Amino acid sequence: MKTITLNMPDSLDLDNKEIAMLVATRLYEQGKLSIGQAAEIVGFTKRTFTELLGSYNVSVFNYPASDLAQDVSNA
Incomplete structure (x- = not known):
């Protein structure tokens, strides 16, 4: 796994x-x-990560709409 270093402004209140x-x-x-x-x-x-996704406005279901339409037609 890569390690990165970011320089963030002190005014940005994020840990x-x-x-x-x-x-x-x-x-x-x-x-x-x-x-x-x-x-x-x-x-x-x-x-835990899955449960927190909603607070970042990210859906757990990360599939394009075209995949859903294909799944429905296959069913």
């Missing part, structure tokens, strides 16, 4: 865990990380 959560949720939302990978970045279980 390291919050910044990691913002990055992980965004990468999960973009489909670049699985829910397990995103949870690992933050140091949470998959369940």
Whole structure:
């Protein structure tokens, strides 16, 4: 796993865990990380990470609408 260093303004009132959560949720939302990978970045279980996604306005169901339409037609 890569380690990165970010220089953040002191006026930004976020701790390291919050910044990691913002990055992980965004990468999960973009489909670049699985829910397990995103949870690992933050140091949470998959369940805890999943429960927190809503507070970041990120859906647990990270599928394009076209996939849902295809699933419905297959059913």
